[in-house]
Amino acid sequence: MLIIFYFRGIFCFAFIFYFVSIYGVKKIYLIKKSIMTEKIKQFLTQLNTEYLSLHQKYEEYFWTSYMGDHSIDDAYQTAQTELENFKTNTSYTEQVDKYFDEVDASTTAKAGQTGSAGQEELKTRLEHRKYFFSLNATPEHIKALKEKVNAYETQLQSDMANWDTGYIDPKTGERIIATNSKMRLIFATDSDEQVRKAAWEGMQKTAADFVPQFIQLVKRRNEIARAMGYENFYEFKAQTEERMSSREIYNLFDEVYRQVSPKFDEITPLEKELPNLRKPWNFSYLMAGDFTKEEDQYFPLGEVIRPWAETFTALGINYQGAKMKLDLLERKGKYNNGFCHQPMPTHYDSNGQKITGMTNFTCTAIPGQLGSGSLTGNTLFHEGGHAAHFSNMEQQDMILNTEYAPMGVAWAETQSMFCDTIFSSVERRTRYAKNTEGKPYPFELFERKVRKLHKIASRSILSIAAIVKFEQELYTANEEDLTPEWVISLAKFLSLKYFGYSQADLWILTVPHIYAWSSSAYYHGYGMATMALHQFRNYFHEKYGYIVDNPVVGELLTKGRNYGSSLGFKELIKTLIGQDFSAQPYIDVLLKSEDEIIETAKERIAKLESVPKSEGEINLNAEIELRDGKTLIASSTEGFDTMCQKFNDFVSS
Template structure:
């Protein structure tokens, strides 16, 4: 076993006592020395030079960010011993972001600065404005973090599994595995057993969840917002709830006709709308039929070749990937950056990225899930690792970074691996036969009535959280009622479900009240794809597409979501491209797919060695499996050998 301290580039910093200073020592020294230098004697600190202030801010924030993120990775990968240290590191980072004296210093120097320095200080001014927090609210935020850690620990260590309907015996299985069974297993009784088992998981932390909702609302109101959702969408996207739900409401009204079409399908497919049947009856057979073309053993190499063909360059950064499911590990994929892009004496220092998912190796459908993660989280990594911004506060995944814009890149790239032109080029079975168009056509003909509902799941979570935060005197009964009512509205199943309470995002302050980012990203990526298709005719293996994406990645978080969309596509954000794509007729959809495949026949396949300009390491918890030191292909071979040992267990 290799220590994670050896795996990550920067060693975890030993936690200090939880002390929040009103003014960091470093800035006191900077101010003091600057005044002494001018007068020749000690004076009370009042101002500081632009150069030294910017140097201090960047150095301190890089250090605090790294410290927290290293602990975060260890904790979320299943090491519960570092949770206390993680929360202490989080408190130190939050104290820096909320420091009123630093904010005043920035404002003072900003007023006098000119040119490039004024622009740099404007970034920090915006940064501190987003995080100004009274001392009593910082204490409250620490309380929230501790309660969220308690919830996460419960979820990571709880006993999960289902009662086998054939034997009556309990079968241990993760929630991830049970959901896969519901999508792929032909035994309805077994699917129902898994559904009921997952539903029970929703009750495990219900009281703590209600408590954390109240605390988050208290925190947001202390900052002048009506509730936590209003705070999050304003901070993350510069939008209001009214703006967001007017947009989502319009999409709902224009696409809900699909529910009537699904009910018609049920007339020929009895039981279709039962929650444990829907996924399997719609695509379960297709999942099994497609599985030979999406073996997880092949996912890593296909991701590398596809990104290389696009010309994606990680700029010398480090990627750490932990991809298999295991007990104690956070049950949802994510990408974080322990080392952020920053500059030392004018030299750009590359960043590092950690990303993860929960592949149940050997299970039908797991290969497709793993491939999607590599494209999605790999897209996140490419975004931040390509930033050229001199101020490190513009190079993280936190505000002023827009969640919607961050998800635009990751979701744009994961749509590549689900596109028919990518499948017919890259997805091959063990005999080397390409994914057949005939299979695609059969699948599209069956699922076409559902395509218009693609955004319903995202609007569902967003609307559920909006109402949860708006509800006065929240109780367990109210939470359960809201969850069931929202599920009925946005999925129109024949049975109730507490699905909303099994969404991992709602249990973390960073991701709660932010699920709408996926929805906004769906709109922007649809607009971006339409732009690229009109300009180039194709996207897969198109280096020009990669160049245009890299161009906006270099801007970090220096623009707002709406500004970025206009820069990238040449048009303001609308839902028009998305609506056009999901309401397309069946015949037009099939003709469009054939046209895209035809165009790809003229595009040379990428046959060179994978070139991503990254140091990649494959890990399983604290164990280092292999890395790309020799070559990407060598890493793929070694990881494949290790994977096969996991399948045999």
């Protein structure tokens, strides 16, 4: 009996010792795990804090420079280099890799146990960081070259912005100073063919002036991309921004061209009624110039702010308290195109409180110029869509809440272009667009436009395809072939192939995107967004019957915006509407007959008759400043109606 008790005692003691040992080991493991987790979180917070500071500094100088003040360009270059040094910091890359391996091993070993969900979240955050740093990994010997390219590019942008552009008045022989934006509007709207041709010729000269400098940029971009392990610069941009191969993009646009280019066959016969129609300075005016004049009364420049705000309010688009700076009027030296940038990304403070970012966007409106009101209205919807996207990103790590990679061009442009198709939709125009006498936009005008212009609707996507092809040829060419003569002849050849002109044109070389690193090898994004937004439009019309004044639209857009760049373009489309990305819905619209387009429009307008109009208080949840360079025109803090009136007065003066 004593022996039995003796062994029982030993067994109990051994069991207690074993239990305490296991508990102690587990406790030590949990403590170590907690320390590791906290250390990683602090590291990620440090990265967010440093990135925010560098991003804000860079964006402040970027905006100032692009708005025409180039006195700060040296500081702008320094800020750009500092931001790029952060993105290419190898010690950060190594630390992220180390922490990821530790968390990966921990989550694999302890899957399903208490606390594993938090570890999975940490692993996902580190995975995004790994991807971010891998996109920007740059060999040390290339960093100096990238700095030189940045400086060269900034100088080129400054030279182009301040270049002596204009045209020769055919009646007086006097040289008229005019920006590219103004010359585009002239040969799209002026009733005098000689004036249109003179403006077009002025643009042709400007286009060719900077080709030698542009070629140097192309060569250096390729050199940098190859040093980073990519075949060429276009391949680098395609993989890092779209998570696609350049070949996949090229094939997509080649297929679009194959299906829709036969529509050009309908244009040539029109020259019997419209002589010289296919001359590049005549095409836009003879096809649409009269419509631009007719429509102008429904989009007065001074009154464009309120309709944009009303429409976005009705859609439930919310800027989450963002501060927004809008610089809408053209000035000498200012960047010659609309864009939206984000001086401060959405982020979280040390208490986990969300801090909504700041956005700036711009336009090149010309007071008194025909078509300027419609152009500005379209810009407000387009760039306002970008701003809404930025303001609603909610990822914990700031790198997923910006317009830069890993954000893809196609997804960013889907957000903005979906909004500008609402501006151009006939159901919105007939419902809200009115002239100064209060008369609404007439459906009869829309019908006449469709019957004349639908046959050339494919030119929109083909102009994008032309730039894709142009940049494809540039970045895959042998370096010895990159001469000014070759580049100019390529641009001319593509204008004949993709635009259906009877005379070659250099429009491609006037597209500002191709001259900046951030927006070159980029234009495909507009085309892919056009395809995607038609998928979204079909989805909304099939499920709800209407888009204008539908708050459900805003809800779904906001859901997509919340993801930031944590998912890719194709994943986001699938997540939101349950469809694979496809160009076919858009191609189908282009191939429809005029009667089908008109009948669809009538059905959509009829559907809206049962939907109440947006007549409530404007509530964008944003603090808006309207500026003209350094001049503050008005602010929404004075009241939205007061801001709109002050803008109208400023434009009128």
